[in-house]
Amino acid sequence: MSKVYVFTQFGGPEHQELQDRPVPQPRAGELLLEVRAAGVNPADAKVRAGLFGTGRRLPVGMGLEAAGVVAAVGDGVEGFAVGDAVLAGVPNGNGGFAEHTIVRAVEAVTKPEEVSFTDAATLPVAGTTAYDLTHHVDLDAGQTMLVLGAGGGVGLMAAQIGAVHQLRTIGVASEAKRELVESTGAVFVPSGDGFADRVRVLAPDGVDLVVDLVGGEVLRQAAPLATEPGRVVSAADPAVVELGGGMRRHDPEALSKITGVVQHGLLDPHVTATYPLERAGEALAAVETGHAAGKVVVEVG
Template sequence: MKAITANSYGDPDVLELTDQPDPKVAPDSVLIRVKAAGVNPVDWKILAGYLDPIMHVHFPLIPGWDVSGVVEAVGMDATEYAVGDEVFGYVRKDEVQHGTFAELVAAPVRTLARKPAALDWKQAAGVPLAGLTAYQTLKRLGVGSGDTVLVHAAAGGVGAFAVQIAVARGARVIGTASEHNHDFLRSLGAEPVTYGDGLADRVRALAPEGVDAAADFVGGDAVDVSQQVLKDPKRVASVVDNEVVGKGGHLVWVRPDSADLTALADLAEAGKLTVNIDTALPLDQAAEAFRRSQSGRARGKIVLDLS
């Protein structure tokens, strides 16, 4: 099979298109013919060595954790799926080596769900990591009907999912973003506020009695600002601020979860979850996809299109 590989840590220039052996399929896994693979900031951070202290990374490395595709073979105990099924998933394994930037990927069934028909291959590949991060953060916070939720970086890849999921749960959403993204946030159902100095005052102007929960997808002083406007300062979660636990909140590290993926698929089928594709590139342009992600200028998902 063709795959994107790296033989060492480095910048995107170390990526190359190579021939690799087809993956072996474990008893609890299926073999997927990849149609699209989502690109996330964690992919280039792994390549740069940032996750080396907490995860075993092996070379040659095939990056990528997000995938959509068609089941081509099933393991002897992977009874959940059959050949020909359309699936999508967050294929993060315990060690990092055999990722999704390839024509074929072996994926444990615990990392997969059935692809929603409402999304095309590229859109489906853009959901898993970012969508699960948003979903699991809101679930950790217990966000539900009647809550007012503050979402930091609401126009970003994770934040846009969080806005839609919270709205679908019946919450009121206040989302931080630069002014040129305010109309985009309104289209998702959020009330936009500009981030930066004075944010707490701007949030209080919209919610004088305070907000019920806050989700931080950007870092910096987002947790501190959130606690200034929260009714309960402990009802804050962050995916980037390791100090949030010491401040009484929650740190979220996204997990593969079939049930949560299925919930996201159900929202998409109901028309309550849309996916904006910023850039779609062929497999052999993975390095350019990484550079696009590193720029921080993408509004929407970056995917590799193998369809």
């Protein structure tokens, strides 16, 4: 048997629990992972709440990104073998918060020795999101990027990608996250009333890319700061399209690219808290508040 953290009904965290299940077996094109670590994301709670639909078969394994060791290989898989260390997104409710899980081989990337399992587990969802958003338009060194929600896991990675490309990054976050945001080289702007005016003082000619991780009224106030409407991209709010911007576009090579950036020491995922599998509920609660700084990870075994 194998442990997995699940929700048994759509709704609130009261429906979460740790369960035993038979060790899943990979089908064609799949890998069975012995999970070492799994990243925690706001989307985990949104899935449980039914915001992405309620057509899944219950119980649903939680956790959307993981890193681990290949324990079995499905038919037709090439390029991976038992014992390989890999990282991948976790599809179809298989559950990354688990001792074992199933991932698609085509979506997996070999984990470099220089990257810990804990850091690797933050990249399939958070890392690729940061990569895709910051590459929404081509920017040149010296141009300005504004990151809304810069103190979270995705925001901090986005700011560091900005530093890699020698952009001038302005990061909006709560005052409690000032030091963390500034550690990336970004210019910190406190969130809250008047944040857009504070950004205008720093960038009177506008910003070349607005990266939105917050949505709602924050996005609406920030969108006019862009030099063009098409330079606003969001991972949080489809309303960005009404404002002339766009939602995140998925680059199939994003995971391998962001993994390489971490491997070469150019990006730190900023894991600020880890929890054992038995305390996955606490990890989820820490992220669901919306106030977690950096990345939270569930470590297994």
